[in-house]
Amino acid sequence: MAVQLDPQLLEILRCPSPDHAPLRPGTPDDADADMLTCTECGRGYPVQDGIPVLLLDEAVPPPGGLAG
Template sequence: MVVELDPRLLEILACPSPDHAPLRPGTQDDPGADVLTCTACGRRFPVVDGVPVLLLDEAQPATDDAGDDRADDATGADGSPGEK
């Protein structure tokens, strides 16, 4: 079941990794998935009963195609955080 999150909540949520990138609902392959995907690192955070679980230990790793999910300037060519 796809859970709709309040758009205002999505505006303030960020990945708990050190770069604190914005999150977007779903994945590139499944926009209706019950996860929030980091726009920088590609980690996927589950949404359980409408509550985002923003713990790095609970996150699913980025998929091989996560490069398409990342913000253009969020990481360098070597995968290290880009300059902002």
């Protein structure tokens, strides 16, 4: 199921890493994944019951390890 968030909320959400880059719905391999992916570091953040879990400890590293 694709992430369904208010577009205004999605505009203000940022990665909690020091880059603070914007997030985009899905993953590079699955646009319908229940994840938000950082546009800078590539970490994936799960969306559970419609709520983004923006904790670095819960993030999924990008394929091939962390960038930057």
